[in-house]
Amino acid sequence: MQSVIQISNLNKIYQGGFQALNNINLEIKKGEILALLGPNGAGKTTLISIICGIVNPSEGRIEVAGYDIISQFRETRKRIGLVPQELTTDAFETVWDTVCFSRELFGKKRDDHYVGQLLKDLSLWEKKDAQIMTLSGGMKRRVMIAKALSHEPEILFLDEPTAGVDVSLRHSMWQQVQALNQSGVTVILTTHYIEEAEQMADRISVMNKGEILLTESKTCLMQKLGKKQLSFELVEPMAAVPESLSTHRLLLSKDNRVLTYQYNTNDEETGIVALLEELKRHQIEFKDMHTQQSSLEDIFIELVKSK
Numbered sequence: 001m002q003s004v005i006q007i008s009n010l011n012k013i014y015q016g017g018f019q020a021l022n023n024i025n026l027e028i029k030k031g032e033i034l035a036l037l038g039p040n041g042a043g044k045t046t047l048i049s050i051i052c053g054i055v056n057p058s059e060g061r062i063e064v065a066g067y068d069i070i071s072q073f074r075e076t077r078k079r080i081g082l083v084p085q086e087l088t089t090d091a092f093e094t095v096w097d098t099v100c101f102s103r104e105l106f107g108k109k110r111d112d113h114y115v116g117q118l119l120k121d122l123s124l125w126e127k128k129d130a131q132i133m134t135l136s137g138g139m140k141r142r143v144m145i146a147k148a149l150s151h152e153p154e155i156l157f158l159d160e161p162t163a164g165v166d167v168s169l170r171h172s173m174w175q176q177v178q179a180l181n182q183s184g185v186t187v188i189l190t191t192h193y194i195e196e197a198e199q200m201a202d203r204i205s206v207m208n209k210g211e212i213l214l215t216e217s218k219t220c221l222m223q224k225l226g227k228k229q230l231s232f233e234l235v236e237p238m239a240a241v242p243e244s245l246s247t248h249r250l251l252l253s254k255d256n257r258v259l260t261y262q263y264n265t266n267d268e269e270t271g272i273v274a275l276l277e278e279l280k281r282h283q284i285e286f287k288d289m290h291t292q293q294s295s296l297e298d299i300f301i302e303l304v305k306s307k
């Protein structure tokens with residue numbers, strides 16, 4: 001895939017000396033959905049704000065669609081839509097006016113059809129003449145999205161788009177963002193909901209303390225998290241795993257009472273049926289069994305902790 005954003009050796013030291021970003025290198029591919037995961041203060045908003053030209057980098061270089069974000073700011077900014085983490089909308093303006101005004105700010109010709117469709121897509125059409133202060137929090141967030149899309153950007157940044165949004169609305173927002181992505185828009189989102197990243201992202205970048213710990217395709221991560229454990233509580237303790245069961249990669253607990261089988265949920269054949277038959281054949285009885293799965297959340301916490 002072609003890259004649309006190229007970040008090289010980026011550092012950010014805020015006034016006062018705090019280093020918020022430390023040597024960030026990241027390539028964002030055209031047409032992908034990239035999720036930035038990381039604990040509070042990891043530097044996600046700082047990174048997004050620098051790409052969007054709101055915060056100055058201390059060192060390094062960023063190109064958007066081949067243009068330099070500093071020397072060719074206009075070229076890069078007009079390609080970008082940003083939904084910031086903090087809701088900042090004009091309280092007294094109507095939904096319609098604020099979205100039209102945003103479009104004009106980017107020098108785009110007035111297009112009632114486009115704005116109308118945008119509001120319909122975001123389920124805001126009925127509220128188009130309402131003052132923003134009369135909207136619910138979730139609606140305000142969707143107005144922010146409409147504003148960010150008002151100038152038809154090819155790249156959309158969503159900084160915690162569904163914070164404070166109810167579950168059903170969150171799911172419909174995921175669908176909208178996915179539809180947008182399907183129409184060709186590259187999407188970069190930050191989230192604290194692991195499920196959101198799992199649902200939406202093609203790739204996931206994990207950040208901590210100003211650094212990117214890893215960037216990997218979701219399927220790759222899913223394979224890691226696809227590992228599952230099946231444990232059998234044995235009726236009688238077992239001295240050792242019988243030789244003939246060695247192909248099943250079984251582990252025996254220290255107290256010789258629990259037999260554990262590791263398998264991959266993504267494999268077509270988990271091997272569980274065969275294993276159960278083998279246990280029966282060896283007359284190995286168990287009184288209980290349970291499964292455990294390592295989740296993306298586990299992987300994430302493990303990664304962040306080990307740094």
Ligand SMILES: Nc1ncnc2c1ncn2[C@@H]1O[C@H](COP(=O)(O)OP(=O)(O)OP(=O)(O)O)[C@@H](O)[C@H]1O
Nearest residue numbers: 014015018020038039040041042043044045046047
């Ligand atoms: N204007 C600023 N001046 C000084 N330090 C700042 C400024 N903005 C952010 N920081 C610091 O930079 C670090 C990264 O902040 P940032 O907002 O990028 O984190 P984040 O990953 O977006 O966190 P969250 O998940 O809470 O939104 C934090 O330690 C924060 O206190």
Ligand SMILES: [Mg+2]
Nearest residue numbers: 044045046085
């Ligand atoms: Mg943030």
